[in-house]
Amino acid sequence: MPRRPWFAVLQPLSSRRRTLLGVSSFLIPLVVWSAVSYLPFLWKPLVRVSDPGDVSWFQAGMLVDRHAFAQEVERVEAEEGRVPAGRRANPIYLPAPHEVARALYTAFTTKPVLRGDKWLHESLATSIKTIFYGFTISSLLGVPLGILCGAYAAAARLTEPVVDFIRYMPAPAFGALMVAILGIHLEPKVAIIVIGTFFQQVLVVANTVRRVEPSLLEAAQTLGAKRRHLLLRVIVPASLPDLYNDLRILLGWAWTYLIVAEVVGVSSGITFFINQQAKYRNFDNVYAAIVIIGVIGLATDQVLGFFGQRIFAWRSLRPSRFRTLVNRFFSDRYLVLFPDKPETATTRP
């Protein structure tokens, strides 16, 4: 049997290849990063001074440009002084992987010194709470409005022009305003995330709803579906899987605004940690925090993806026990959800 090619247009990969490539996509950057960090001959434009020798402005631990270091060595040699010593190093903004790993570990295991201060995982919980509230509020408003805009041209015309306008206003610009209205604690932060997410959400949802197959609508109309039925029984169910994916992407937007939101009002959450460490140039800690956010984001998205595949199983080929469960759960409650009971047989007079 001939081997299947790696690059076959629009062909799915075998599951082994999928895993292999998925792992590699993480490994490749890590390997590059390690190579730049650990291989002495790759890059390394600076020298970390270990012994200042007779150079007045050198200090132990200082990072010096390689050429400047060489010049000083030459000069001291010519003056027959004590030659400085040092090892080649990378700039401070590129810590080695093990340094970031160590920062990650110490950040989580360092006990807060002050009474009432937070552990890193507690700060993270605060951040996640902020995101959760922001995204939930945004979705509760944005999804229904988006569906209406997608379904009814009149709703779209009444909403979308202004939403389109506000969408271009950067959420951070509302910071001081939100503090004035909502105070300094959680509320203005949540509001920034809502502002950052909501307007995009309306437009994205509306667009998704507009892409519902026209043939489905025609078929439903042929079968006598009226306006409300069309919306609730055809349009919404047909676009649900795509809406679900939209929300997954929009959740990423919410995370983007977190970093802005958390400097509004009282410093809080993971952003406080990042800003403070950046101010003091502890970049290993900064990378650690960025990695944490990345991991949380990826993990959430994977979990949502997992459930999505099962909830909307007609989109994927795998059968699922979870879907069966969901279906069974809702099949009984169908009448409760849509109480206009077309199934009930009416007796003719």
Added chain:
Amino acid sequence: MMSSRTFRRTALAVFALATSSFTVLAAPLKVAYSDWPGWTAFAIAGEKGWFKEAGVDVELLWFEYGPSMEAFGAGQVDAVMVTNGDALVTGAGGARNVMILVTDYSNGNDMVVALPGINSLKDLKGKKIGVEIGFVDHLLLLNGLKKAGMSESDVELVPTPTNQAPQVLASRQVDAVAAWQPNSGAALKAVPGSKAVYTSADEPGLIYDTVAVSPQSLAQRRADWVKFVKVWDRIVAYLADPKTRDDGIKIMAARAGVDPKEYADFMAGTKLLTLAEGAKVLAAQTDGFDSVLGSSKIADEFNVANGVYAEPQNVKSYIDASLMAEALKK
């Protein structure tokens, strides 16, 4: 069953208790502070419970400097810790305030950091300097230039957010930056061989750091604010005593979220003022840098000249030295 009389009496008692406890438990004084050693020091009082001991309920709220002023401007906090110059800026922006306490003056933590080979402000003639226009270090720079016999037109200013100063200097697109700690120190570290060619230590009193209170809160809760001011002396004493200094710095570093050794470096650049010292500079009526009034007048001129705000401020109305004086007597 309770008779209607007993019921009425009980209800009255409950009501009386509720209202009395309400007046006793007034809302805490909300104070916004940020990462400057003279202000972070208040974390010591918070941690040790000194405000409670002094009989005043204080809620210290930790901010970035900019957002702290926003929160004060929005009326969400009773007081904010700002430089005397920024107190005027905040006030001109509609958030009237009164400086009731001087915590310190910058004694070297604000710097003009220049690339290697540049040894004085004079060497910067015709060169580029990164600075946050309209903020305290712009004032520091102008003051230095004036002393060196130059003016702003002799150099080219590049608008640079203070927290990006180290990166901007390291990029070598400018020849110097003006910034305050920890950014100025980070700039020195980022470019080996770079040098602070002018610092706030060359002009003590150019930048005073203060606690600015809203006039309303000051009018309603004056006695509480006196108690607040009094606690400051205890903080300064704690940091002056070699036995307790390290513990104090440890608390401050923890508040800032960094290593105590790193934070200890900034202490030298901040001259903390005892209540007696502070009361003197806050009450003094001079035109020079030896009083908050004189320093603020100079800052006011600078602010108007640079379009930070349009109308000169009534500087005297921003200063109330009576609370420090009263706290001293007690």
